[in-house]
Amino acid sequence: MTAATTEPVTSRGESNLLGFSLPLVALLGAFLGFIAGNAAGWPLIGAIAGVVVGAGVTYLAGTSLREKRATGRWAVIGVCALLGLLVGGLGGLVGGAIVGAILGWVAYWLVRGDYRKGVPPYATAGQVLWHNAFLFICGLIFFFLIAPIMVVIPLSFNAEAFFTFTPEMLALDPEGYSLRHYRDFFSNSDWQLAMRNSLIIAPFATIIAVSLGTLAAIGLSQSHVPGRQAIMAILISPMIVPLIISATGMFFFYSAMGNWLEDNLGFSRELTGYIKVILAHAALGIPFVIITVTATLVGFDRSLTRASANLGAGPVKTFFSVQMPLILPGVISGGLFAFITSFDEVVVVLFVGAAAQKTLPWQMFIGLREQISPTILAVATILVTFSIILLTTVELLRRRSERLRGMSPG
Amino acid sequence: MTDATAQDKIAGPTPDTAIRDAERADGPMLAADGRPLKKSLASALRRQKIRALLLIAPLLIFIMFTFIIPIGQMLFRSVENQIVSETLPRTVAALDGYDSESGPPSGEVFAALTRDMVVAAELKNHTRLGSRLNYETTGLSSLFRQAGRGVDDIGEDYTDAFVDANEAWEEGETWVRLLANEGWIVASDEWAAREEAAGRGFDELPPRFVFADGVEEALPRTTEMYADFAAVLRTEDGDSPVDEEPWNIVYLSLYEDLAANPDAPAAFEGAEAELLAEAAEIAAGLEPFDYTAAFEEIDEDWLGEDVWGTIDAFSSDYTAGYFAASADRKLTPDGIQPVDEDQRVYGTLFLRTMLMSLGITVSCIALGYPVAWLLANLPLRTANVLMILVLLPFWTSLLVRTSAWKVLLQQQGVINDILVWLGLVSDSNRLIMINNQFGTIVAMTHILLPFMILPLYSVMKTIPPSYLRAAKSLGATNWTAFWRVYFPQSVPGIGAGSILVFILAIGYYITPEIVGGTKGVFISNRIAYHISTSLNWGLAAALGTILLALVLVLYWLYDRIVGIDNVKLGG
Amino acid sequence: MKLTKILMASSALTLAGSVAFAESHAMESPVAGEPMADSMTLVSWGGAYQASQQKAYVEPYLEMNPDVTITWDESSAEAVAKLRAMNEADNLTWDLVDVVASDAIRLCDEGLAMEVDHDEVLAPAPDGTDASDDFGDLIVSDCFIPQIVYSTTVGYRTDAEGWTGTPEDICALWDLENFPGQRSLERRPIGNLEWALLCDGVAKEDIYDVLETEEGQDRAFAKLDEIKDNVVWWTAGADTPQLLADGEIVMGSTYNGRLFSLIVEQDQPVEMLWDAQVFDLDGWIIPEGLPEERLNRVMDFLWFATDTQRLADQSKYISYGPARDSSAPMVSMHAELGVDMAPHMPTDPANSENTFLYNYEWWADYRDDLDAKFQAWLAQ
Known part of the structure; x- marks a missing residue:
């Protein structure tokens, strides 16, 4: 290892790390202080204050408060928040607290050598730098992924009927916030109907897409299927035809089918309405199931089914006891895509559905078009909260079953 | 194969004996059930294929019916263009061989257009055609809308002339007696009786109009228009022509028939022959109708090259026009041309x-x-x-x-x-x-x-x-x-x-x-x-x-x- | 002869019918007493406009006819395409559709909307004036039953920075020197080209003649070029109010009802210009091909919902002018805010000094062509 001679990295003594960390944190402090000061109008003073605070916290973290991380961090947050409050009022308090939190975290992270945790001890300085830069980039990408949600959640508590951060909201004035959009969602029968319809249509469409799709994917994965490429192209076509064309084209078929169902089988108009939308959404979700499940089956070991057959299991038992558990992850993620396709689809349902089948996206679409209403954001926030709870529960259950099965946590 | 040379203790083929048989290279290699291996393999493969297809089939059928066929029909609209030849059948036929460079088409074409437009306006199809052709040439939409309003009156003078001479021409019944087959009149009477008896909610259509023998040869233009009149009345209003006065264009057609063939009344008998002979005399005193001038009066743009070039270029049942438009081109009588630069998008x-x-x-x-x-x-x-x-x-x-x-x-x-x-x-x-x-x-x-x-x-x-x-x-x-x-x-x-x-x-x-x-x-x-x-x-x-x-x-x-x-x- | 007898009998029947009809004319709808469907699907735009319809005539109608159920479908924006598809698929699920006038003309042209005799299906004014006279010129198509007059006009922020003076007329849109900042205009040629020519010095009555020529069109686009870099193009009616509220734009065009709600209901620092407002109409059409019982229900509802009182009531909830002349004097206070509505109506004499009604027939011809040009111009 060429960089084994680089001094601050190889020797991990306290004093050396302090010497390495101090200027870095001071520099960071100067930068953050400059920006914060700039906002208040005194960039230079801000930078100097930043250097002082940064150097101070690093020194303390490396010496007397080394083992009391929480105390040290809270102290620096407090100091910075106080500075911010003096300069910029309530907004300054929040900004200062954020700056303090960053400085405190970085100081301890550097001075205690935590930045090397993810890499092997023999890694070079360059590798350590790259590793941390990589994590930083990934963090930014995750931030990019959830940034819109972070905007949506506060706006859903807006007291006004616009998608705008009002001055009251920015000043954290309670008058700028209200629950009126949540009240609207829970009291408005249109939203309730839309929610109910979405919760009826999406699961049924998913079940149809997943069951037919999985069956066909198993068929497609057999070794000798005549016209395989063409069949594959046909099956994934709902994904590649522009939605608006699909919507109009499907309208004709489903109208004819609806008429037939009503005339010959005596179905009510409402029931046929649901059947039409469910089938249309199932067709749109199928490509996702096909692609995921065939991909899982590519890596499937065929000798397992043969072994099962050898041991006397019929094809059905083989499928459910041997094949299904193994391809389940693919089926689940295909199902997830299919569910989302139905749950978030607005173009086709506008054509195929009638007003009695309006789904959440439909209601949102007319909400955005006719009269901007942050109720849409309230709905989104509720769905996000719901899905966080759901996904967290699933993850906790997974960990529990892992523990019960005596597996080491992966 | 340790016991390859030993005597077989088991009757029937085993994998070993099969291979040994194959090694002897006399007959075909046999599978465990005694069939030739090749065949057995082939049938196993076939079974596998069928099983695979059976697994795929439900989804394939589902997608074919709920998606591929409807979308295919939708996409097929990109070449469909029957609207022109269906709405203006006579005009399209008359336009055959027309060259838009040589100015507006002959009076024959305008005569055909008049007849087509009368029918289209009754069925309210003319505006639909106007919107269709307006995609190609700006202004056709209102041109067709105006013409739809104007064509009703074409031939009014001839109606008046005939009615002035004999009020019987105003009665739908006169026309029916003149043109209809005996059997149809009976059927129509019966239908009318049923309608009266049933009252509200009667939705049976009157019988399809049938001409008497020889009428169509004697009065070809009249019968052609009258047939359209009766058909529109039947499908649109559910009425029999018995109680309706025909369109002006029918009178104009009658005039043209009588002017072209003054002997036509000879084909009729009794009161109808007299009526017609009287009409033929009136017809002899009238001037022929100038269709071109009539359209010029509705809007002089009807004489423009643009209009006729567009109708001519889009008269076929299938068109490349939409694809041309998708490529910023335009279908014109002279072939496919690029559109103006400021419309290319x-x-x-x-x-x-x-x-x-x-x-x-x-x-x-x-x-x-x-x-x-x-x-x-x-x-x-x-x-x-x-x-x-x-x-x-x-x-x-x-x-x-x-x-x-x-x-x-x-x-x-x-x-x-x-x-x-x-x-x-x-x-x-x-x-x-x-x-x-x-x-x-x-x-x-x-x-x-x-x-x-x-x-x-x-x-x-x-x-x-x-x-x-x-x-x-x-x-x-x-x-x-x-x-x-x-x-x-x-x-x-x-x-x-x-x-x-x-x-x-x-x-x-x-x-x-x-x-x-x-x-x-x-x-x-x-x-x-x-x-x-x-x-x-x-x-x-x-x-x-x-x-x-x-x-x-x-x-x-x-x-x-x-x-x-x-x-x-x-x- | 048998034929003539039937003929006479049936004409006598019609005569008797029309006498009876004339007697009941003033009070009841022409279909009163006939068998009617007991449910109806109304198609409208959603939002505040649909709410005004609900309060002004749907709720009173339901009170009078408690056994009827009415479903709303907020699909007016897709109405033309959906009606065409329904017609082709022979699956008509709508009973009465609210559309703008240009869509009504289009639907009528395509044979998708039913032609009506306005004097027969609509109630006369209280003083006995025939419906067709009461609605007057607003009946722009045989299929169209007008409800309201709205206008597309311009709103501006009162707190915009760097402005000298306040906008007085429509040409302020082009005055980047005195009124710098972003503007918003609708992403379609209709309205914008007229304004451009108007501000390029073309007299109002000559606009469509000029626009018909190639040079006139180039002239309009050249005028729009002047502000192209400063324009945000909107497509949904809710866009401009949101942009104004954000301060993202300093002025922009939208429907006058939206500006009313922004200014009066939401209390935003915005003012509106009435100059050169483009009048447009919104109203009902009856889809072609309704079965008789459903059609009777629609006729019964229409008779009630478009009478003088109901149209005047609608203006209590939204600042769009009633389409009947006889309703205009009855416009009163906003039902909840207690604001006098008359000064907020586009048809109010003080507001309608300089207006124009856009030429539907002209646009029916030139829309395809100019839209292609407009899109190409936008894409440049």
């Missing part, structure tokens, strides 16, 4: 759609690859928690996410506000990040990123980390180990993600509509416009077909280069 839009979708795909790879790598290499419990962050955007509707990007990116938006607050950007020079291509790419990348991360993750999960370590321990640098060992194994994931993202990006139109401004909209926006606003479904279908063809070509190329079996998505 589709070429730009197709190109832009492709380039921007490519840009979105590339940025999805750039952002998705590191995240997928991180997720695949972290311990499962950490990775699953981070995976929630990837899946969360899925639960916020596309519409909400797009609106949120608007709030973030606009000039008075969150990002600009923060930058101004920090003093990095001055208040008067706020960054323009929305209503342009940048806004579209950011919002679409965000929306489609999970479609890249999930397939990448599932592929990377299968690459053993030991490969990288092995490469490094053999002396590879970090870069070489990644580029030569890890990256090639992750290509199927990139492929699957790219094809998903690219195809989905091409078809999106709501997001570009909201954040795209003028330079960030896609071809799908135009398709949507033609479907829902301009009602030019033929053009929408042609644009859609081209888009679909482009995607299929890409799909085929992808299959050739990467192989569709290598597509991995989740799981």
